[in-house]
Amino acid sequence: MEIVARGAEAVLKKDELDGETVLIKERIKKGYRIEQLDKQLRMERTVHESKLLGEARRAGVDTPKLLAIDEKGCKITMEWIEGQRLKEMLNSETNNEKIGNIAELVGNSVGRLHAAGITHGDLTTSNMIISNGKIYFIDFGLGFFSSKAEDHGTDLAVFKEAVKATHFKHLNLVWDRFIKGYKQTNAQADAVLKALADIEKRGRYITRVD
Ligand SMILES: Nc1ncnc2c1ncn2[C@@H]1O[C@H](COP(=O)(O)OP(=O)(O)OP(=O)(O)O)[C@@H](O)[C@H]1O
Numbered sequence: 001m002e003i004v005a006r007g008a009e010a011v012l013k014k015d016e017l018d019g020e021t022v023l024i025k026e027r028i029k030k031g032y033r034i035e036q037l038d039k040q041l042r043m044e045r046t047v048h049e050s051k052l053l054g055e056a057r058r059a060g061v062d063t064p065k066l067l068a069i070d071e072k073g074c075k076i077t078m079e080w081i082e083g084q085r086l087k088e089m090l091n092s093e094t095n096n097e098k099i100g101n102i103a104e105l106v107g108n109s110v111g112r113l114h115a116a117g118i119t120h121g122d123l124t125t126s127n128m129i130i131s132n133g134k135i136y137f138i139d140f141g142l143g144f145f146s147s148k149a150e151d152h153g154t155d156l157a158v159f160k161e162a163v164k165a166t167h168f169k170h171l172n173l174v175w176d177r178f179i180k181g182y183k184q185t186n187a188q189a190d191a192v193l194k195a196l197a198d199i200e201k202r203g204r205y206i207t208r209v210d
């Protein structure tokens with residue numbers, strides 16, 4: 001067993017299960033929260049994340065297969081995705097054609113999520129893994145069901161902000177191709193882009209609550 005990441009609220013381990021490599025995501029105690037409330041919150045988010053992983057997959061978006069869920073232990077076991085996160089890809093890739101093609105695929109998938117009424121809630125380049133030419137979406141812990149243009153616009157604002165902050169030199173290329181892809185799979189794209197423009201005008205949109 002090997003720790004692969006310590007996120008804001010979870011420890012992620014790589015392990016073997018029945019001869020397969022798996023990823024175990026365990027939400028850990030947060031000392032600053034009241035204990036019972038903390039446990040409740042971690043259990044809810046565990047169940048919630050596993051549901052959204054399945055829903056996203058049904059919407060035609062690649063996500064790791066869910067293998068087991070331990071509600072009391074706040075643990076999800078899922079398929080291990082061998083690949084590179086979009087973050088590392090954008091940091092190392094110099095071929096603009098490749099970057100553009102990947103950005104368009106990301107846009108296709110986010111459009112599918114939104115068309116299915118799913119808001120991801122944390123669309124950063126650390127939450128997408130590229131494997132065999134597919135983009136796997138992970139980390140649905142802050143996701144929720146909504147078909148509101150405003151919520152989908154917030155997803156886009158978070159993604160744009162993440163690209164701007166970490167991959168500024170690719171911002172225009174990534175954003176243009178992302179939007180091109182998004183429009184191909186989400187018929188409501190125009191309304192969402194309008195909501196995004198309003199959000200950007202207000203300049204405040206991050207509503208991550210812990
Ligand atoms: N199924 C998977 N296969 C391979 N690697 C994974 C998988 N799931 C997660 N990871 C790795 O673990 C990291 C953290 O996962 P995840 O984003 O789900 O956790 P988190 O605690 O919510 O993190 P953060 O708070 O940093 O967003 C990912 O960026 C990725 O590198």
Ligand SMILES: [Mg+2]
Pocket residue numbers: 007126127139
């Ligand atoms: Mg994450």
